[in-house]
Amino acid sequence: MPRARDRLLRRLHLRLTAIWSLAWLFCVIALCVVAILTHARLTQLDITSTLRLRATAVYGLTWFDTDGRFHDEVLRKEADVLDGGADIWVVGHGTPATVLLRPDQPQFELADPIGTAEAAIRDGADTVQEDRDGRGRPFLLYAKETYDEGDRPAAIILVLGDPAARDAAQSAFVRSTLLIALGFAAFGIVVGYFLSRRSMRPAIASFQQQERFLSAAAHELRTPVARLQALCESARDGREAPAQILGKVERVAGQTTRLVDKLLLLARLDTAATPVSKEPVRLDLLVESVLPEDEQIEFHATESVVNADVQLVQTAVRNLIENALVHTAKAGNGEPIRVTVAGHSVVVEDRGPGFPDALLQRIGEPFVSGPNSPGSGLGLSIVRHIAQLHGGELRLENRAGGGARTELRL
Numbered sequence: 001m002p003r004a005r006d007r008l009l010r011r012l013h014l015r016l017t018a019i020w021s022l023a024w025l026f027c028v029i030a031l032c033v034v035a036i037l038t039h040a041r042l043t044q045l046d047i048t049s050t051l052r053l054r055a056t057a058v059y060g061l062t063w064f065d066t067d068g069r070f071h072d073e074v075l076r077k078e079a080d081v082l083d084g085g086a087d088i089w090v091v092g093h094g095t096p097a098t099v100l101l102r103p104d105q106p107q108f109e110l111a112d113p114i115g116t117a118e119a120a121i122r123d124g125a126d127t128v129q130e131d132r133d134g135r136g137r138p139f140l141l142y143a144k145e146t147y148d149e150g151d152r153p154a155a156i157i158l159v160l161g162d163p164a165a166r167d168a169a170q171s172a173f174v175r176s177t178l179l180i181a182l183g184f185a186a187f188g189i190v191v192g193y194f195l196s197r198r199s200m201r202p203a204i205a206s207f208q209q210q211e212r213f214l215s216a217a218a219h220e221l222r223t224p225v226a227r228l229q230a231l232c233e234s235a236r237d238g239r240e241a242p243a244q245i246l247g248k249v250e251r252v253a254g255q256t257t258r259l260v261d262k263l264l265l266l267a268r269l270d271t272a273a274t275p276v277s278k279e280p281v282r283l284d285l286l287v288e289s290v291l292p293e294d295e296q297i298e299f300h301a302t303e304s305v306v307n308a309d310v311q312l313v314q315t316a317v318r319n320l321i322e323n324a325l326v327h328t329a330k331a332g333n334g335e336p337i338r339v340t341v342a343g344h345s346v347v348v349e350d351r352g353p354g355f356p357d358a359l360l361q362r363i364g365e366p367f368v369s370g371p372n373s374p375g376s377g378l379g380l381s382i383v384r385h386i387a388q389l390h391g392g393e394l395r396l397e398n399r400a401g402g403g404a405r406t407e408l409r410l
Contacts, residue, residue, distance in 0.1 A: 005207060009200060009203070009204060009207075012200065012203075013196055013197060013200055016192075016196035016199065016200070017189075017192050017193050017196045020188075020189075020192030020195065020196060021188065021189045021192050024185070024188035024189065024192060025185055025188070028181050028184050028185050028188065029181070031181075032177055032178065032181045035177055036170075036173070036174055036177060039170065039173045039177075040170055043166050043169055043170055044128075044166070046166075047128070047140060047161060047163070047165075047166050048128045048142070050086075050161065051086065051128060051140060051142035051159045051161050052142060052144075054081065054086055054088065054142075054159045055142055055143075055144040055157050055159045056144070057075075057078070057081045058075060058081065058088055058090070058101075058144075058146075058157050058159070059144060059146050059157060061074045061075040061078060061081065062074070062075050062090065062101075062146065064146075064147075064148035064149060064154050064155075065149070066149055068148060068154070070090070070092065070100040070101070070154075070155065072090070072100075072101055075101075082103070082104075085161070085162065086107075086159050086160060086161045086162075087103045087106045087107055087108055087110075087139075087158075087159070087160040088101065088103060088157070088158070088159055088160075089101060089102055089103070089110070089113050089117070089157070089158040089160070090146070090155050090156070090157055090158070091113055091114050091117040091118075091155060091156045091158065092154065092155045093153055093154055093155060093156070097114045097117075097118075098114075099113055099114065100155055107139075107160070107162060108133040108137060108139045108160050109133045109134040109135050109137075110133060110134070110160075111133075111134045113158070116131075116141070116158065117143060117156040117158055118156075120141055120143035120156070120158065121143055121145065121156055127142075128140050128141070128142050129141045129142075129143075130163070138163055139160045139161065139162065139163065140160065140161040140162075140163050140166075141158060141159070141160055142158070142159045142161070143156055143157065143158055143159075144156070144157045144159075145157070221256070221259065221260075224252050224255060224256040224259070225256075227252050228249065228252055228253075231245050231248055231249050231252070259378075265315070265382055276309045276312065276389050276390070277309055278307040278308055278309055278390075279307065279308070279309075279310070280305055280306070280307055281305070281306060281307075281308055281310055281313075282303065282304065282305055283304040283305070283306045283308070283313075283341055283344070283346070283410070284301035284302065284303055284304050284341045286308075286310060286313060286314060286317070287299075287301065287317050287339065287341050287346055288301065289314070290314050290317050290318045290321070291321065291339065292321070292325070295325055295336075295337075296334075296335075296336035296337070297321070297336055297337055297338075297339055298336050298337070298338045298339065299339050299340075300338070300339070300340045300341070301340070301341035301342070302341065302342050302343075304341060304342070304343055304344065306344050306410050308390055308410055309386075309389070309390070312386045312389065312390075313386065313390070313410070315382065315386065316382065316383040316386040316387065316408055317346055317408065319379040319380070319382055319383050320346070320348040320379075320380075320383060320406050320408060321337070321339065321348060322379065323348075323379050323380065323406070324337040324348050324349075324350040324352070324404070324406070325337065325350075327350055327352030327353060327404065328350045328351060328352045335350075335351040337349065337350040337351075338350075344392070344409060344410045345407055345408065345409050345410070346407070346408040347405065347406070347407045347408075348405075348406045348407075348408075349399060349403060349404070349405045349406075350403050350404055351399075351401075351402055351403040352402075352403055352404060353402075354398040354399065354402060354403055354404045355396060355397075355398055355404055357398075380394065380396070380406070383406075383408060386408075387408055387409065387410065390410045391410070392408070392409040392410040393409050394406065394407070394408055394409075395407040395409065
């Protein structure tokens, strides 16, 4: 492969890999952000629910009697409520306000519990607020009002929780998420590299096929050009009569024209540049129309209608018949070829030398022909392309007793 084309393909490969990697990384990052934010929200809801449940327990296990005295006897019997890892304060509304319940061993140092309670209610009850105590330690605060016998606000319940567990859980989740994301990112980049490389295989194969085609075409055309040069030298030296040389030049020119026509048709078929305009057509009549009249051919057909491109199918059938005639004549046994049309198939059988066993699997590729074949190896390749354009195939096999059998299925 030329260096310029190699560099072009390498740059294309890198661009495809980069585009895939950026798209993959964007998706991974978006998923990570959504996962982290969702986990943070769920963790916050979890700790909010815990503090709310603790405040509700205090609300249900304490009360005010008719004289306005605060009773917490039942609450103190529930050790799990008071010693559950949170500080519980109850601040009465009286004048002046008093602390009705305080934790025995507080985790957080509140310099002014009364001011904290009033500020919490003023900022909005039933919400979790974050603040810092006198030692600078962060805490979460949930405030809830409780009422006396006359349903009048009597006190404020404060529940202070430690956000360290929430922050630790969030940090651990972020670390594990980032590690997983890095793994997915690396995996995606590697997959993108190989996928982009795999996606370029058809382009590379097309370039290589084009190079093989040009090389083989140049090789095939070199032979008639050399013959024409030899004929020109013979004419210049006077070794043959001009009329005789002109006849040979005309034959070589005709062969070269047919070869060039086949090369151009194969190139158009190979690049899908040839439009395929299918229409309903009688396959048996189409095949009969291309049969040569002066050759020994046995024709057997049943009425068959197919959707096909008339010109392309005629070209394919003509190539099959010409190949059979050439090889039958070469065998010299005088046996006619047999052409059969049945359903969507055209079968051509001859008693020529048949296909070489070593090349049977490759016959039908461009420029592949038997060692003693007079053709260029393009005819069957053109037929195979036409069959594929019609959703069919070309089947090749040797006949029992000698000869070849070719079947064009549409």
